[in-house]
Amino acid sequence: MSPDRDVVRERYGTAARRALAGEGTGLLTGDGDAERLGAVHYTGEEIPAEVTATSLGCGNPLAVADLHPGETVLDLGSGGGLDVLLSARRVGPAGRAIGLDMTDDMLTLARRHADQAGVTNAEFVNGTIERIPLPDASVDVVISNCVIALSSDKPAVFAEIARVLRPGGRLGITDIVADHTLTDAERAARTGVVECLGGALTAGRYRALLRDAGFAGIDVRLTHEVGDKLHSAIIRATRPPLVIPMAADHAEQVLATYQAGLDTGHASFETTAPDWATWDAVHLPAHRLVALDAAGDVLGWTAVSAVSYRCVYAGVVEHSVYVRPTAHGQGVGYALLNALISSTEKAGIWTIQSGIFPENSASRALHRRAGFRELGTRERIGRHHGQWRDVVMIERRSAAAGIASD
Ligand SMILES: C[S@@+](CC[C@H](N)C(=O)[O-])C[C@H]1O[C@@H](n2cnc3c(N)ncnc32)[C@H](O)[C@@H]1O
Numbered sequence: 001m002s003p004d005r006d007v008v009r010e011r012y013g014t015a016a017r018r019a020l021a022g023e024g025t026g027l028l029t030g031d032g033d034a035e036r037l038g039a040v041h042y043t044g045e046e047i048p049a050e051v052t053a054t055s056l057g058c059g060n061p062l063a064v065a066d067l068h069p070g071e072t073v074l075d076l077g078s079g080g081g082l083d084v085l086l087s088a089r090r091v092g093p094a095g096r097a098i099g100l101d102m103t104d105d106m107l108t109l110a111r112r113h114a115d116q117a118g119v120t121n122a123e124f125v126n127g128t129i130e131r132i133p134l135p136d137a138s139v140d141v142v143i144s145n146c147v148i149a150l151s152s153d154k155p156a157v158f159a160e161i162a163r164v165l166r167p168g169g170r171l172g173i174t175d176i177v178a179d180h181t182l183t184d185a186e187r188a189a190r191t192g193v194v195e196c197l198g199g200a201l202t203a204g205r206y207r208a209l210l211r212d213a214g215f216a217g218i219d220v221r222l223t224h225e226v227g228d229k230l231h232s233a234i235i236r237a238t239r240p241p242l243v244i245p246m247a248a249d250h251a252e253q254v255l256a257t258y259q260a261g262l263d264t265g266h267a268s269f270e271t272t273a274p275d276w277a278t279w280d281a282v283h284l285p286a287h288r289l290v291a292l293d294a295a296g297d298v299l300g301w302t303a304v305s306a307v308s309y310r311c312v313y314a315g316v317v318e319h320s321v322y323v324r325p326t327a328h329g330q331g332v333g334y335a336l337l338n339a340l341i342s343s344t345e346k347a348g349i350w351t352i353q354s355g356i357f358p359e360n361s362a363s364r365a366l367h368r369r370a371g372f373r374e375l376g377t378r379e380r381i382g383r384h385h386g387q388w389r390d391v392v393m394i395e396r397r398s399a400a401a402g403i404a405s406d
Pocket residue numbers: 005008009012013054055056057058076077078079080081082083100101102103106127128129130144145146147150151
């Protein structure tokens with residue numbers, strides 16, 4: 001069972017008031033706590049001992065989040081502020097580190113720590129992680145350390161993270177995850193410090209809720225045990241990127257992404273990307289889409305060609321989808337395919353088809369997820385670098401377009 005929010009606030013308020021009085025938080029004093037929780041996860045960081053001493057985390061999200069100068073980082077449930085201060089250093093003067101916490105005395109403690117550490121690009125905000133007081137798409141990275149497990153409304157937390165992250169933004173957190181064998185009765189009995197985490201999600205449920213909130217590239221990895229049937233875990237996910245119609249000034253990056261795909265040897269029989277005039281001539285102008293990162297650079301593209309001049313096939317197209325190699329695993333291909341499906345269905349196109357080399361298991365899985373079916377394998381259908389290769393034929397028949405009988 002997740003503890004009541006007031007109980008959580010009172011617990012951490014008491015801890016903060018003790019720390020402000022120089023008495024330590026009074027938490028993490030159990031047998032073995034110091035080896036599994038708190039400051040033990042931070043080595044090689046120059047941070048005042050008073051700050052590290054108030055760490056109540058279960059890992060080090062900074063080791064997961066891969067922060068860059070200039071980014072805006074939000075720490076959910078920032079406590080004594082250690083992760084915010086470390087983030088502030090990594091994002092530098094052009095970046096911002098924001099700590100969010102619902103406990104006033106924790107915010108006071110964190111602000112004192114920021115002063116002690118001489119950090120000026122950090123700010124601490126009062127609010128709950130279920131209703132984050134920040135605008136839409138205003139944050140590059142969300143971090144958190146051992147907080148989400150405490151929430152009694154985790155779907156709201158993930159929806160709020162998705163809302164405040166910019167498209168293509170990322171989540172890199174540490175949290176407590178429950179073993180799937182933890183029973184309801186055992187959960188209800190967990191009322192101690194670590195045990196107030198009886199409401200922790202299982203790894204499977206964590207993934208499912210992140211997926212429901214629209215995240216891609218979800219990775220939940222257990223790191224170490226923190227209590228009976230409770231594990232610390234690192235969790236990564238990405239908010240899918242912005243997909244917009246392709247413009248002329250994307251051409252160079254579209255062709256570079258195309259070439260990078262061809263260079264893998266698993267994308268197409270082609271070996272060299274064409275020039276723009278050739279590419280432009282064969283792709284229908286109405287359904288050319290690009291996924292962009294925050295800087296406006298192309299992460300991937302998709303487009304379609306007509307398959308036949310015959311009227312009966314007017315609603316059938318062949319598609320291509322290419323993702324920059326550095327952007328694989330971030331939901332770029334899925335976002336592009338969904339946008340392509342929506343764009344083509346609106347235009348009355350009922351079937352999207354293509355062929356994939358059987359060895360390209362990532363593309364086959366992506367297309368299955370987007371509703372394509374595999375029709376069969378054409379054997380030794382063409383030669384690629386002198387080798388005869390098979391092609392798996394795929395198609396997606398729309399349930400929305402091409403339905404009416406007239
Ligand atoms: C286990 S401590 C972790 C603090 C910090 N992340 C660290 O690693 O030291 C949990 C913190 O999250 C805050 N918190 C818990 N539930 C919250 C909620 N629903 N909204 C905002 N803050 C919350 C508490 O006030 C507390 O400061």
